[in-house]
Amino acid sequence: MHSRLALAGLLLAALPLAQAQDHPPAAQHGMHAHPAGHAGHEHAGHDPAMHQAHARAALAAAVADSRRDPANVARDRYRHPQQTLEFFGVQPHHTVIEITPGGGWYTEILAPMLADHGRYIGALVDPLAVAHGRSRDYQQRTLDGFKAKLAGDSERFGKVEVLTFNPAAPVLGPAASADVVLTFRNVHNWRSGGQAEGYFKAFFDVLKPGGVLGVVEHRARADVPADDSSGYVGQDQVIALATAAGFQLLGTSEVNANPADTKDHPNGVWTLPPVGRHEPADAARYQAIGESDRMTLRFVKPAG
Secondary structure (H helix, E strand, C coil), X not given: CHHHHHHHHHHHHHCCCHHHHEECHHHHCCCCCCCCHHHHCCCCCCCHHHHHHHHHHHHHHHHHCCCCCHHHHCCHHHHCHHHHHHHHCCCCCCEEEEECCCCCCCHHHHHHHHCCCCEEEEEEECHHHCCCCHHHHHHHHHHHHHHHHHHCCHHHHCCCEEEEECCCCCCCCCCCCXXXXXXXXXXXXXXXXXXXXXXXXXXXXXXXXXXXXXXXXXXXXXXXXXXXXXXXXXXHHHHHXXXXXXXXXXXXXXXXXXXXXXXXXXXXXXXXXXXXXXXHHHHHHHHHHCCCCEEEEEEECCCC
């Protein structure tokens, strides 16, 4: 890891700053952009520029780690993990909770980055908290698969913490205990299940004052009904959910935007890669589009 950190440090000048792609709320939502609060504070006695350079190098090393699943690495061009996590302000000393990490795509990056000085917590649905049947079976397979991934590489994932919660009334840990909460492409599921408000309340409760909520979600052209089955959500709708829970919008980024996504696909967002739910004859067409157009939003829990 030390050699990868050194290499990443040499490459820092070549890495684009996520901030250059940000759109502060002052420009788009009638608000002023604010500092990152607690989650953006530097350690006392450290030079801020050196501290930031170290954080960027640690993230670059985690992204460049040769032990990442090659199939996951192939999706970096769609998910932009370096720029996305820089935009959210994730630091090696943070306590980070990732909501429903699925197969551990971001776990492969975040867990090693946070292992020495921070905490990575994967928060998954408790299968016993959902109705018996297909839903419980799915949640059990997801939980078992995530734990199996962790057990398969104790060097990288030995310090990962697994938390399970009831989706009808999520509790993600002690109040004011996390620096960052991250969720990737989940909000549409919570809205369709009538649980979105409860999730955003749980995010607010577990974050420290000044803590950051980072949201990536498939972006609809405009607002959509709660029972919409396309997988897309209006950006203003996500912002409204967060602000209703008490968050302030700190900034937006277009790093995960895809102008080629027409958002009118026969099977919604699942028509596109990586799911590819379409007729075989249409494979080239949807591969050319790539993964969905996504909003990338950074919220802060007010410090006062």
